[in-house]
Structure formats: structure tokens, C-alpha cells
Amino acid sequence: MKTPELVQTANAVADLNVPSHLARRNFLKQSSALGAGLVLVTQLDNDASAQTTVVKADNLPPTSSNEFKPNAFIHIAESGKVTLVSKQPEIGQGIKTSLPMVIAEELEVNWKDVQIVQADFHPKYGDQFAGGSLSTPMNYNEFLKLGATARTMLIQAAAAQWKVSVSECYAEMSKVYHKPSKRSLGYGTLASKAATLTMPDAGSVVLKKPNEYKLLGTRVGGVDNAAIVSGKPLFGIDVKLPGMVYAVLEKCPAFGGKVLSANLDAIKALPGVRDAFVLEGTANLNGLMPGVAIIAESTWAAFSARKQLKVQWDEGEVAQQNWDDFVKKADELSKQAGTITLRKDGNIQEAFAKASKLVEAKYVYPFISHASIEPQNCTAWFKEESGELELWAPTQNPAAGQNIITNVLKIPKEKIILHMTRSGGGFGRRLSADYIIEAAAIAQRVKGPVKLMWSREDDMRHDHYRAGGFHFLRGAVDQKGKLSAWHNHFVTFANRITRDGKSILQPGSGASLSGDEFPGRWLENCLLEQTPMECGIPMGPWRAPGSNVFAWVFHSFIDELAHAAGRDPLEFRLEILGDKEIMPGTGERVQAYNVARMRRVLKEVAEKAGWGKRRFPKGQGQGIAFHFSHRGYIAEVAEVTVSKQGELKVDRVVVVTDIGSQIVNLSGAENQVQGSVIDGLSTLMYPELDIQRGRIVQSNFDQYPLLRMPDTPTKVEVHFLKTDYPVTGLGEPALPPLAPAVCNAIFAATGKRVRTLPLARNDLRWT
Structure with missing residues (x-):
């Protein structure tokens, strides 16, 4: 494996390596002529219902005999105008720009010649959803091949017209060139000829090398930006x-x-x-x-x-439910064994009995709303x-x-x-x-x-909320200052549903702990338990489900244990990670955990932030955290200032990410990380929902404050770590480490631990 290289956001990402093994679908199985154009036929893998289907883009401009429409996503007009279809929902994550960039790179088109149209929902486009940071990894390799195949056909059309060898021709910036004679033909001129060709064999379609990329890795503005700032109808x-x-x-x-x-x-x-x-x-x-x-x-x-x-x-019946009653019930349930044992390794009682230091803590977070700008x-x-x-x-x-x-x-x-x-x-x-x-x-x-x-009040009072939760934790460190035991009893929320004729409790999205969550698999002595409380409040996925709260709980408590052991928090975390690969357990959501990748981002963020190299005065401090979420390996360091009156200012956040071999749109990637930091800080500081008589008390932003500009971090530094791993998404993985990094920095600055969210509930004053 190549030595990883850090790419700072001030630089264009040029020579990243494209993985060859991330292929959710196999493309280009066969060809078929339809009217004046061709289609690519796709075979869906890993799907019992998959079948070979003809893909035809009916919503593109009408096709004539002079136009080239090689698949459902590409349309080249005689004028040379290139239309690319964006198939995924655009929710502000920039996918309407970044995925067409992947096609455009291999198609070798001038981005100025490209227009993007939003696809309707239709089976011909395959999976169409925006969630789980999956849009990029689901489509990246597919779209490279789509663009490369169309480019190959255009080169073949030019070679046939010139009566020269294909090997003497190449494509660049919406034209095909003949090397010996230096002749060129535009894509529009070649469209009608390319439309008559049969689909090339897979072996004749050669993908570009990453160091040849001209578009991917650069900063490209969102295709809707001008319409958004000018108030044109889009939403x-x-x-x-x-x-x-x-x-x-x-x-x-x-x-x-x-x-x-x-x-x-x-x-x-x-x-x-x-x-x-x-x-x-x-x-x-x-x-x-x-x-x-x-x-x-x-x-x-x-x-x-x-x-x-x-x-x-x-x-x-739900009108009988109140948040205060849930709090009391959670405390009662914490004194009992969990109804579900998620993980039980080693001898917990013996490890606690032999512990040099024992730390106990209760971490609590509330229900919150999505609070989208558009109801x-x-x-x-x-x-x-x-x-x-x-x-x-x-x-x-x-x-x-x-x-x-x-x-x-x-x-x-x-x-x-x-x-x-x-x-x-x-x-x-x-x-x-x-x-x-x-x-x-x-x-x-x-x-x-x-x-x-919906009104704003509808949106807040009839949301599908991020569930609240209660974590009752015990941790032990031995005489060498090493983490020796971990016990988490998670009391969570569940709706009663009927499944297969049976009434069961179904925990809300992100409200169920996995037995494979860090640091469970890393310890010899670990007990993870879960007890659901029945509630009638609808719950749904909230950005980085589960991870958005679990990272705060786990890495705040790990910090407590590090300080109890008298250890440096970075050194303590690296020791827990160790150097062995951790494979997944039986949980459906859990993937193989690449320890080497996480160690790298953790060391890099410490280096970039100057961890341990400065002495901070009282009221200032650094905190560190990391988390693996949605295929992304992310570590963050936060630097804060807390006044004696308890006023918090986040001065600096340093983020190092490993999301694979290619940053598609550097501008969009920076935006996603910076947005995650701000969203994570906002969620840490202010929002909470109260439940009284089965209803949400808060109804609008006067009762549900979010982060304002003066509260945002003074500086956010984003660094992307180049690796040889498959490309993945970035909409979610950078959010979870922010909260624990800030809370750990608050402790370093004031000596006060934050165990209850939101932060506004905590008194941070110090003397």
C-alpha cells in the first residue's frame, strides 16, 4: 500500500488513486440500439430481484438522428451541448453537481458545455435516495464507466470518419483529436455517427488514470447556485x-x-x-x-x-407520556440488568474489583427536531x-x-x-x-x-425526531493506567409496532446500540446492555444516526478515563485502538473497522492541531475525538475559550478525514465538513424538545434556538487524507466527533464535565 498523503483544502486534489474493487453493479453487459441512439444495459448485483433492464432516458431533450444518447445519463446534441442527468435527490449536499462531474471527467467534456437536469423517480436510474452518505459510493465507479464508454464511442466515430486507427486518436475538452495530423472534431459533429455504433467491448473501454483528471478534485460551484441566490423556483x-x-x-x-x-x-x-x-x-x-x-x-x-x-x-394513550417521567423511569431501569445483552466479554466484575481507578457517569441527551429550513x-x-x-x-x-x-x-x-x-x-x-x-x-x-x-409549527411538532437517550457508564483503569473494563447500560426509546402478527418494541432510528461499537470490540472485559422504554413519539434518522450521539458519549467518557488514569487523551486512545484489525461482528450495520486508517487520521489531526505542543491558560483548552461513521474515518481537535462567566467560544476546529482515494468536488467536500462542524456545534449547544402530555412543547425557533453566526468557530481547518480505499460519502461522518472534541476541550479549560445535552443546560462558570 502506498504511503498516505495529506491534501490540504488549499490545494487541488489531482493525483488520487481510483479503487478498482468498489463495484456495486457491473456495467456494460450488452448493447442494444433504440432509434437513433444506444443504451447501456446494467445488471444489478447483490439483489435477488435484479434483472437486466434497458435504460432509456425519456425525460431528456427529444432525440434526433443527429444526436448521441448512449445511456440514460448522457445526451450530446448536434450543437455540442452536453446534458447530464442527476439521478439522486439534491438536499443541499451537492450531489447534483458532484455525480455529473464523475461522468464529465471520463467523458472528457468541457464543463462549460454541460447542463444538468434533475431526474424524475424511475426504475431506469437504479437506486434513487439520499441517505447514509451512500450517493457517491453507490454510483462512483458506475459513472466513471458510463463516461468512459461514451468517450470511447466518440473516438471510434472520429477514427471511422478520418479512416485512421483508433489508437491515433484521443479526446479532450469536448473534442476528438488525431495525433499525427492534429485534426479535431467536436462532439456535436460526431454525435450522429457515434449514435450508429455498437457498444464497445469492455476491454476497449479504458478508464483514465487519476493523475490525468482535470475536473475531479477541483473546486466547482454548485450548478444551482445562481438560481438559489437569485430566488428562482427550485424547491x-x-x-x-x-x-x-x-x-x-x-x-x-x-x-x-x-x-x-x-x-x-x-x-x-x-x-x-x-x-x-x-x-x-x-x-x-x-x-x-x-x-x-x-x-x-x-x-x-x-x-x-x-x-x-x-x-x-x-x-x-400517548397523552399520558412526559419527558420527566421518562427520566425517572430510566434511572429506575439503570439499577436493573438490561433487557438485551449486546456484548459480554471477559469478567467485568473481576476487572472492576481489581481496578486502580473506577469512573461512573450518566450521559443524557434529549429528543431533537430536524428543523429543515424548508418545511x-x-x-x-x-x-x-x-x-x-x-x-x-x-x-x-x-x-x-x-x-x-x-x-x-x-x-x-x-x-x-x-x-x-x-x-x-x-x-x-x-x-x-x-x-x-x-x-x-x-x-x-x-x-x-x-x-x-406544513407550517413551521407543523414541522417541529410532527417531526420524526432524533431519539433521546440515557447511558449509564462504568469504566475501569488498571495500575498501569490502561483501560481494563467498560460497562454501558443504554436506556433508549422504542415504538410499539406489529410485525408478522406480533406486537414488538422497535427502537427508533439511531436509538439502538450495536455490540460492535467502539470501544466494545477492543476490550477483554466489556458489557453492553440495552433497555428500551416504550413511547409514542415518532422517531426517524437524524444526520449520522446513532453516531451523532454515541460519539459524544463514548469519547467524552474515554476522556474521563484518560484523565482518571493520568494519561494523555491522545496516547490513551491510540493504546485502546492498538494495531490489530478489528473485524465486524453479527450486526448488520457494522463494517470491518480499519484500525490503521483510524490511527492515521488521529495522529494527523494531532500533528495539524499541534496537540500537546502549547500550554493553555486557565479558561482555554484543547479536546480530541474520533469516530468511524458511514465508511468515513474522521478525527477532530477543538480549541475553546470559556470566560469566567461561562461564555463559550470555539476558537478553532481541525478536521482530518479519510474518505478514500478521490475527492470528487473539493468545494463541495469542504462545504460538507465545515457544515458538519457547524451543525454539530449547533446541536451540541442549544436544541432540545420537551414532551408533555404526549406532545412536543416547542413549536418555533423562538423556543428552539440554533447556532447563530457569532457562535460559529473562528477557524475550521479541513484536511483530506489520500488513501487507496474506495471512494465514499461525506454528508455525515464529519459531524459525530465535533461534540466530544468540544466537550473535552471545555474540561481542559475549566475542569467541568458536560454529561447532559444541550450545552446550554450546563453552568460553565469557573474561578
């Missing part, structure tokens, strides 16, 4: 159709409640109101919730009418004559919307047309499809298109 909330009406849905403030009665006649008589009716729902918290729908001629009319709505609710919305148009349902939705997971509509409303999938709009933030919230099924159900009653609009 779901911007959709406007002729004759469209507007809908709001009032749901029970307590989760699981149902409508008993409502003043529907009074609401229907209000100005601008077209209709008002009770929408029957399902019993599933993640399904179609019941409520009262109001249809109006404008958003203002709908929202105004809603203020006069009077509903009598059957609030149900949930969806435009739907049910066409009764054809039975078709057309949707415009800012979704991360269009398949979830299609599935729930088919299951609940019995509309066949082939009758559902779903247009993916840009999303004003997702963070996991738009993986759920509750707002889509609500719009679809309302649309069945409306003649023509209808836009369902």
Missing part, C-alpha cells in the same frame, strides 16, 4: 401549477390522537376556503396520520382558516379519468413515497409519477414520506392540483 415549496389550490392538515397535538368532531361548516364558509373535511388515517406513526384538511385558494386563506378551526380530539410540503394531482397520481416532492426517498401511496391508497406504482424537487435541507427527515401520503390522500378529493403546506 418543492416553489411549485406552482395552473388552477392549483392549497391545503393544510391539522393533526392532533398528542401523537396518535384522532378526530372526534370539528366545526367544518364554519370553516367552509370562510373567505377563500373551498373545502374542509376529516382525513381518516392509519394506526402507524410513520403512516397517514388522521386530521382535518382545509382546502383554500391561497396559502394565506388556508392558514387563516386554520386559526379558526375547533377540533375535539381523542388524544389516546415539509408536496404538490399532488390525482387524475381521476386515468387513475394517475402526479407528485412534486422535496424527498430524500421517493421509493418510500411511492410504496406508502400504493399500500394505503391502492394506487398502482406504474400510475404514480414522482418529480423530485430540490430540498431545502433534509438531514434524514425527508427519508420519511408522511407529508407525501397526506398530499396524495387529499388530492383524491380535489379536482386538480393541490399543494399541501
